Amino acid sequence: AQSVTQPDIHITVSEGASLELRCNYSYGATPYLFWYVQSPGQGLQLLLKYFSGDTLVQGIKGFEAEFKRSQSSFNLRKPSVHWSDAAEYFCAVGLLYNQGGKLIFGQGTELSVKP
Amino acid sequence: EAGVVQSPRYKIIEKKQPVAFWCNPISGHNTLYWYRQNLGQGPELLIRYENEEAVDDSQLPKDRFSAERLKGVDSTLKIQPAELGDSAVYLCASSLTGEAFFGQGTRLTVV
Numbered sequence: 057a058q059s060v061t062q063p064d065i066h067i068t069v070s071e072g073a074s075l076e077l078r079c080n081y082s083y084g085a086t087p088y089l090f091w092y093v094q095s096p097g098q099g100l101q102l103l104l105k106y107f108s109g110d111t112l113v114q115g116i117k118g119f120e121a122e123f124k125r126s127q128s129s130f131n132l133r134k135p136s137v138h139w140s141d142a143a144e145y146f147c148a149v150g151l152l153y154n155q156g157g158k159l160i161f162g163q164g165t166e167l168s169v170k171p
Numbered sequence: 172e173a174g175v176v177q178s179p180r181y182k183i184i185e186k187k188q189p190v191a192f193w194c195n196p197i198s199g200h201n202t203l204y205w206y207r208q209n210l211g212q213g214p215e216l217l218i219r220y221e222n223e224e225a226v227d228d229s230q231l232p233k234d235r236f237s238a239e240r241l242k243g244v245d246s247t248l249k250i251q252p253a254e255l256g257d258s259a260v261y262l263c264a265s266s267l268t269g270e271a272f273f274g275q276g277t278r279l280t281v282v
Contacts, residue, residue, distance in 0.1 A: 088269055097278075101273070102271075105270050146214075150269060150270075150271075158204065158216045159214075159216070161213030161215070162213055163213050164212070164213050
């Protein structure tokens with residue numbers, strides 16, 4: 057069965073420090089991969105996506121993610137965190153259309169930023 | 172361009188009462204999703220539409236939940252009767268090329 061695992065429920069980093077959020081997936085085919093961010097009381101905003109091609113993808117707000125097929129991972133990174141990055145981050149696998157065409161989400165990682 | 176619009180933003184109802192949520196997707200997006208997000212969890216799919224057709228409703232509790240997407244644009248999700256366990260955020264999303272864009276959600280509290 058397809059699944060997404062975000063091992064870290066909560067991470068705290070200092071403002072200006074680098075960030076890496078982990079995501080591992082289980083899926084039999086080449087996945088479509090996404091990272092979304094959710095601020096309190098808000099919907100999910102797409103940060104970046106991987107469909108094919110270059111395994112290092114750039115997103116909005118200075119985020120990037122690297123797809124590593126051998127590790128079944130799609131970790132999110134940012135070189136310098138800002139206080140406004142505090143939010144919940146969700147990794148998701150997008151199933152192919154003939155397998156349901158839906159997104160399967162991880163449980164999320166809550167990011168806190170220390171001043 | 173307007174994003175996905177949902178209403179209401181918040182709803183508090185007593186158990187056994189009916190409730191309905193409305194979603195207006197991004198113009199031209201033929202795929203529409205309803206997800207439910209429980210506290211501290213990631214969203215889980217309830218139903219997916221391709222135009223007017225519900226192509227995946229396997230996770231929709233059909234004894235009390237219903238949905239429709241008339242004319243392949245707006246959609247309504249209904250719960251009747253609501254139970255305490257239905258308290259959650261209900262998210263609508265739409266898609267054209269595989270990436271889903273989400274609305275702000277409706278936070279439902281059943282008391």
